[in-house]
Amino acid sequence: MEFKEFKDQLDELKNIISNGIAYFSAWQGLMVEDEISAQALNRYRGFFLTARNALLWSALMQFAKIFDHDSRTVSLRNLLTTAKNDQKNLTPYSTEKNLLDIERKIDASESLLKRLKGFRDQRLAHHDATVTYKVPILYGEVKKLVEEIKSLYNSLRLGHDRSTIAFDHLALESGKHTSEVVRIIREEKDRALRSIKKSDMDK
Numbered sequence: 001m002e003f004k005e006f007k008d009q010l011d012e013l014k015n016i017i018s019n020g021i022a023y024f025s026a027w028q029g030l031m032v033e034d035e036i037s038a039q040a041l042n043r044y045r046g047f048f049l050t051a052r053n054a055l056l057w058s059a060l061m062q063f064a065k066i067f068d069h070d071s072r073t074v075s076l077r078n079l080l081t082t083a084k085n086d087q088k089n090l091t092p093y094s095t096e097k098n099l100l101d102i103e104r105k106i107d108a109s110e111s112l113l114k115r116l117k118g119f120r121d122q123r124l125a126h127h128d129a130t131v132t133y134k135v136p137i138l139y140g141e142v143k144k145l146v147e148e149i150k151s152l153y154n155s156l157r158l159g160h161d162r163s164t165i166a167f168d169h170l171a172l173e174s175g176k177h178t179s180e181v182v183r184i185i186r187e188e189k190d191r192a193l194r195s196i197k198k199s200d201m202d203k
Contacts, residue, residue, distance in 0.1 A: 001082050006090045010157055012074045013066065017149055018170055020062030024146060025171040027055035029178025037182055040189040057124055063142070064120035066149055067106065067113050076152060077106065083156065094159025102155050109148060112141050 030052050032038050041048045068075040083091045084099050091099065106113075118133030154164040 001086070001090065003089060006079070006082065006160065009074045009079055010160060013076060013079065013153065014157075014165055016062050016065050016074070017153055017165075017167065020059050020066070020149075021146060021167055021171050022174045023055045023059035023062065024142070025174035026178045027052055027059060029175050029182065030055070032182060037186055040186040041182065043189060044185070060116065060137070060142070061120055061124050063145065063149065064116045064124075067117070076149075076156070080106070080156060083159070091156065091159035093162050094156075098155065098159055102152055105148065105152060109145060111135075112137070112145060116145075 030041070030048060032041060065073065066076050069077060071078060080099060080102055083094070084096070084103075087094065087096055087099060115133045115135060115137050118131065119137060122128040122131045122133070150165075150167045153167075157163055157165065
């Protein structure tokens with residue numbers, strides 16, 4: 001693989017990661033914990049329940065893509081393998097040790113990644129009659145994986161062209177805008193309640 005093609009695939013992988021982070025951050029913003037916000041969103045549960053599911057499933061689909069083994073795909077695993085085979089040309093600012101460190105960190109998450117792949121293959125891309133993954137995917141695990149993904153990608157990118165991507169800005173923006181939507185829905189509910197109370201008092 002040539003340097004430019006490697007860079008182009010890194011950019012494609014960046015987009016996959018960015019989409020996953022945006023979906024996950026928006027989903028987090030809709031998983032409100034305070035009762036007032038929950039009641040406000042519940043007034044439109046037909047929409048918000050659907051939105052939550054769609055955002056979470058989309059996020060998990062993107063995260064699964066990042067670690068895909070299929071040689072036809074753009075994935076962190078495949079780019080790492082390619083870099084290891086031509087380290088001097090594709091990741092000139094890295095070392096073999098740096099690449100091995102990335103590989104070891106991926107291997108350390110293998111249990112979660114297998115479950116994520118199983119969920120993607122058997123419930124998102126298809127809906128198999130039986131499933132092979134038995135242990136559920138936990139919120140805390142996915143949240144930790146997101147941080148790992150950002151770190152692993154930037155480690156590989158740094159070795160390629162000495163640049164990094166500020167993924168945190170995207171997460172903050174997505175979370176902020178989702179919180180703003182929740183605030184607007186809460187205020188709309190409050191106005192409706194005040195209107196009802198005023199109507200009752202006028203009777």
